[in-house]
Amino acid sequence: RKEVEQDPGPFNVPEGATVAFNCTYSNSASQSFFWYRQDCRKEPKLLMSVYSSGNEDGRFTAQLNRASQYISLLIRDSKLSDSATYLCVVLPQAGNNRKLIWGLGTSLAVNP
């Protein structure tokens, strides 16, 4: 089983749609979780961290389910500019190992 798994998509949705991505992780001791966004041939950019209580930033909502070992990202009222690849990132454990584990990414295309 991969350490971090995402559905690669692509997800094709119309403008205004709500879309949800899930990501599962294998290490139950994982401590930190993030969603990054990456545009084609560009560097990843942090979209949001994911907290145990869930967090919201405008149209974006991230949730963590530790019992089932998955995190989710919900995008409401999709915009054309949301088209990108969304990468799930997990920090497996505390301590000196700074190795972030990245999923392969989920591709989103928002259509007019």
Place this chain on the structure above:
Amino acid sequence: ETGVTQSPTHLIKTRGQQVTLRCSSQSGHNTVSWYQQALGQGPQFIFQYYREEENGRGNFPPRFSGLQFPNYSSELNVNALELDDSALYLCASSKTSGATDTQYFGPGTRLTVL
């Protein structure tokens, strides 16, 4: 923009050659992490440098090596290049090596090995 710069932006090398990639971290950041991203894949952690010392390494062979300088800029060196080393190489800087510190990425260096 993140304030993290990388050079060169593109590079073409042949098998067996050596390459040095450079990264300037964001002002006030003392930690640089390097990643390799092959086409269609997520970034893979190569290593991290904190205050000029290696501070964690991923599953990459010793021919991948690095340096961090007193101004916290960093280099990634790859010896004996192989075709599979063709990828986007990303560096990310963070304020400290803290596990949850946000990493800010540079635009990457796209390396092609022929």
